[in-house]
Amino acid sequence: xxxxxxxxxxxxxxxxxxxxxxxxxxxxxxxxxxxxxxxxxxxxxxxxxxxxxxxxxxxxxxxxxxxxxxxxxxxxxxxxxxxxxxxxxxxxxxxxxxxxxxxxxxxxxxxxxxxxxxxxxxxxxxxxxxxxxxxxxxxxxxxxxxxxxxxxxxxxxxxxxxxxxxxxxxxxxxxxxxxxxxxxxxxxxxxxxxxxxxxxxxxxxxxxxxxxxxxxxxxxxxxxxxxxxxxxxxxxxxxxxxxxxxxxxxxxxxxxxxxxxxxxxxx
Numbered sequence: 001x002x003x004x005x006x007x008x009x010x011x012x013x014x015x016x017x018x019x020x021x022x023x024x025x026x027x028x029x030x031x032x033x034x035x036x037x038x039x040x041x042x043x044x045x046x047x048x049x050x051x052x053x054x055x056x057x058x059x060x061x062x063x064x065x066x067x068x069x070x071x072x073x074x075x076x077x078x079x080x081x082x083x084x085x086x087x088x089x090x091x092x093x094x095x096x097x098x099x100x101x102x103x104x105x106x107x108x109x110x111x112x113x114x115x116x117x118x119x120x121x122x123x124x125x126x127x128x129x130x131x132x133x134x135x136x137x138x139x140x141x142x143x144x145x146x147x148x149x150x151x152x153x154x155x156x157x158x159x160x161x162x163x164x165x166x167x168x169x170x171x172x173x174x175x176x177x178x179x180x181x182x183x184x185x186x187x188x189x190x191x192x193x194x195x196x197x198x199x200x201x202x203x204x205x206x207x208x209x210x211x212x213x214x215x216x217x218x219x220x221x222x223x224x225x226x227x228x229x230x231x232x233x234x235x236x237x238x239x240x241x242x243x244x245x246x247x248x249x250x251x252x253x254x255x256x257x258x259x260x261x262x263x264x265x266x267x
Contacts, residue, residue: 023100024110025243027091032103033110033245034088034167037252041163042081044156084171088244114249117238121231121254128227155260162259166252173207173232174239174247196240204232 023029092099100106181199186192208228212220238247 019100020106020109023102023106024113024246025241026098026100027088027095027244028099029103029106029110030244030248031085031088031092032107033114034084034248037163037167037248038081038084041160041167044160045164080168084167087171087175110243110245110249113242114246114253117246117250118253118257121234121250122257124230125227125258128230129223158260159256162255163252166248166255169207170235170239170244170248170251173203173210174235175244177203177206178236178239196236200233200236203236204229207232207235 178196178199181202182192182195185195185198190198208225211228212225235247235251238250
């Protein structure tokens with residue numbers, strides 16, 4: 001694997017872009033971008049409120065994983081964030097020799113790229129119903145009020161589950177599931193490209209369907225389901241070509257754009 005050599009590329013615009021493209025996909029940059037969000041979510045959830053009310057701020061993939069981890073005892077709640085950090089840390093150690101050294105400037109670029117991804121997804125979500133209608137797939141839409149159960153009067157508490165969703169959905173439905181599925185398909189003799197395509201389809205379906213599971217989940221909505229399925233495919237591509245950090249950043253910023261009180265509406 002190529003080593004990162006920013007000094008040799010200095011002054012060459014195309015070379016700098018090539019270096020940035022590779023640097024953002026390094027696990028170290030994923031860890032750098034994800035760590036502040038993880039600290040905000042975990043500390044905020046525990047410190048702002050406690051008990052059953054605190055647990056209500058956890059949703060989706062995070063809630064499922066923690067429910068499963070509770071069987072390991074009181075310390076089970078620490079397993080999900082530790083698992084994410086350990087996964088990225090071990091991946092970073094594995095590629096330590098190729099780590100980028102322009103961490104701050106690369107991080108700023110990743111934040112801007114994540115914002116661009118979030119805005120593109122938002123625009124895509126607004127065009128989605130017309131796109132479906134154009135191809136003859138006009139789906140019934142049900143009014144769902146406040147489907148994610150946000151705390152409309154407190155932006156901080158409203159932001160916590162949105163950040164948690166961006167973190168743990170990308171970790172579970174993209175990083176972990178794609179890695180496992182591609183490995184299993186490769187073991188079955190399926191080539192890497194076909195395996196990635198098949199794994200992305202399966203992961204995107206579970207990602208979309210999971211939002212309608214559970215007693216407190218919103219009712220099935222074909223338009224929203226289809227958009228989340230398409231978004232799942234997009235995030236799979238982002239993970240593969242732009243890295244875990246940008247996938248989490250784009251997902252989280254999109255959630256905040258459409259989910260915080262006073263911001264843009266849902267897809």
